[in-house]
Amino acid sequence: MPHRNAVVAFYDRFGRKQDSQGWYEDPALERMIALGRLAESRAVCEFGCGTGRLAARLLAGVLPTEARYLGLDASATMVALARERLAPWAARAQVLHSDGSLHVPAETGEWDRFVSTYVLDLLAEADIAALLQEAARLLRPGGLLCVVGLTPGRGLLTGAVSRLWSVLHRLHWRLVGGCRPLDVAPLLPAARWRVLADARVAAWGITSQVLVAERRG
Ligand SMILES: C[S@@+](CC[C@H](N)C(=O)[O-])C[C@H]1O[C@@H](n2cnc3c(N)ncnc32)[C@H](O)[C@@H]1O
Numbered sequence: 607m608p609h610r611n612a613v614v615a616f617y618d619r620f621g622r623k624q625d626s627q628g629w630y631e632d633p634a635l636e637r638m639i640a641l642g643r644l645a646e647s648r649a650v651c652e653f654g655c656g657t658g659r660l661a662a663r664l665l666a667g668v669l670p671t672e673a674r675y676l677g678l679d680a681s682a683t684m685v686a687l688a689r690e691r692l693a694p695w696a697a698r699a700q701v702l703h704s705d706g707s708l709h710v711p712a713e714t715g716e717w718d719r720f721v722s723t724y725v726l727d728l729l730a731e732a733d734i735a736a737l738l739q740e741a742a743r744l745l746r747p748g749g750l751l752c753v754v755g756l757t758p759g760r761g762l763l764t765g766a767v768s769r770l771w772s773v774l775h776r777l778h779w780r781l782v783g784g785c786r787p788l789d790v791a792p793l794l795p796a797a798r799w800r801v802l803a804d805a806r807v808a809a810w811g812i813t814s815q816v817l818v819a820e821r822r823g
Pocket residue numbers: 610613614617618624631653654655656657659660678679680681684704706707708722723724725728783785
């Protein structure tokens with residue numbers, strides 16, 4: 607796995623180009639918005655918010671008008687882009703620049719959604735475990751973990767595409783932004799999470815996993 611600092615440096619350079627990934631991300635993000643019942647949320651925490659594209663979509667047309675949003679990213683470029691994009695909602699949306707650690711400086715048990723899209727698939731498994739613990743700390747009992755990321759395809763074409771993607775990731779991770787196809791469901795400790803939805807969404811041969819899990823009380 608690439609070192610955390612190298613990944614952040616990559617996204618500092620990649621910046622606005624992240625928005626061009628919508629051709630395969632958007633169908634999965636829309637599914638996550640529906641399965642995660644974001645329209646009912648009052649407090650959303652997003653880890654690895656990138657340019658703030660998902661946050662703007664949520665604040666503009668999904669979340670109730672009184673809902674608050676907290677985004678966090680380790681890339682200074684991404685934080686600047688997200689803050690600019692979310693300026694119209696500055697009274698209820700905040701974006702923090704993190705140090706790349708998996709700690710989120712926010713209140714325990716105060717959030718009803720913990721969202722992370724196309725981020726867990728670039729973390730090492732030990733970091734994913736630490737991030738899931740942090741999500742459980744932040745969410746109130748009954749709150750929802752909403753995760754989207756690349757996952758192995760199950761069809762002939764989608765399976766071949768994800769095998770090729772994994773090879774590229776091993777050979778030259780920057781070609782694929784550090785992300786690799788991953789199944790996150792087995793990484794969720796059953797004592798802490800109840801999986802409500804585990805969907806596969808394929809777009810143009812690329813498969814994404816949409817995982818929604820409830821934090822147990
Ligand atoms: C593939 S992009 C996805 C961005 C956005 N969530 C989206 O779906 O468009 C990965 C994002 O995770 C951020 N990131 C990577 N490692 C991180 C870490 N350890 N802590 C916080 N953010 C991180 C990157 O800076 C980048 O913005």
